[in-house]
Amino acid sequence: MSGDDAGRASPLPVGGTPALVTGRRWFFPSALLHELDPDAARAGRRPRRTARDWVVDFSCFLLAVVVGAAAADALVDNPHVPPGLAVVDQVIGALACAAVWLRRRRPLGLAVAMTAVSFVSDSAGGAGLIALFTLAVHRPFRYVAWVGGINVALVPLYYWVRPDADIPYLVSVPFAVVLTVAIVGWGMFVRAKRQLMVSLRDRARRAETEARLRAEQAQRLAREAIAREMHDVLAHRLTLLSVHAGALEFRPDAPPAQTARAAGVIRESAHEALQDLREIIGVLRAGEPDDTGRPQPTLAALDTLVAESREAGMKVALDQRVEDPAAVPASVGRTAYRIAQEGLTNARKHAPGTEVTVTVTGAPGTGLTVRVHNPPPVGEVPHVPGSGQGLIGLTERATLAGGRLEHGHPPGGGFEVRAWLPWQ
Structure with a gap:
């Protein structure tokens, strides 16, 4: 149980779900990956077990078997339990341990079933605690409150019908109640931690989206400013070129002085246009200050x-x-x-x-x-x-x-x- 849902959290990458899933998929539970992947959640696809999930599930199964074996051994030495009933108890406990593998798919159904099974079988106690913990992790509090409350209410009756041979009744009941409440509290803590991780991830994704939109808006405004500057600067120069080139075209018999003057204006305007164009292009070179550019008019x-x-x-x-x-x-x-x-x-x-x-x-x-x-x-x-x-x-x-x-x-x-x- 300790490895299942306590999951050591690490900072989530801002890049989004693909990097999270592909780069560190083994580290996160499949349920958390399902919550972090909106497309899979909308499509209703069942999350696949990761390598970590298989390790955790096997550890939970092994823990249920160890607890069940210890309870079965104590059951054999209990004089209040007939031998035949002990065998039935062990069979039920074995089936309950096998059912632990279903805890991710049916947490509520498994917890309800384990509540009834644990009441009639000591060997199913470990599986019942794991099912209750899984319910607290994967389902809202209203389900946990009902199932956990029924488990706590059945504790006095359970030890009244099947008293422990070594531990007094007044000790067994409080211990079982405290253990049940602790398991539920631990599971709720893990669930809150997961929800916090999802919230932080969504907040980071929103911040990334807003930053991208602000960057796009800034780029658009910069493009518009550069376009205005280019139009204002070059239109003046190119108009001079067009006017005097047209004069030379339609007045080939103009006096040499006038022709030389028009050619000088064309040359000077072309030179100035090139200078202005270099200055504007220099603005587009991010991170490269234009030390050679002329001051703005x-x-x-x-x-x-x-x-x-x-x-x-x-x-x-x-x-x-x-x-x-x-x-x-x-x-x-x-x-x-x-x-x-x-x-x-x-x-x-x-x-x-x-x-x-x-x-x-x-x-x-x-x-x-x-x-x-x-x-x-x-x-x-x-x-x-x-x-x-x-x-x-x-x-x-x-x-x-x-x-x-x-x-x-x-x-x-x-x-x-x-x-x-x-x-x-």
């Missing part, structure tokens, strides 16, 4: 962006009303920079030749407002495909920063992107 870099757009041939008017752009928080300034960059990119694609106005106002406590407006284009504008992902990404950026972004056609015509960002 802030609001102070807005003048450089406007100058770059003017060199590319755009008409841009910058109305910078922030007294100290360097004092703007880096995250807010970077978001404002990306909004202005995307607004200039869209104006270059959909309203070429118009003068774009970029207005930045704000102060600490009131927030930062960024406005990019372009009037309607004059004449026919070549169709430039667009998916609208840039404006969607800008809206997400502003929302994540705690602000808001609006875009559309103002009453005076043209197109406008207007964003407000918090500035504590």
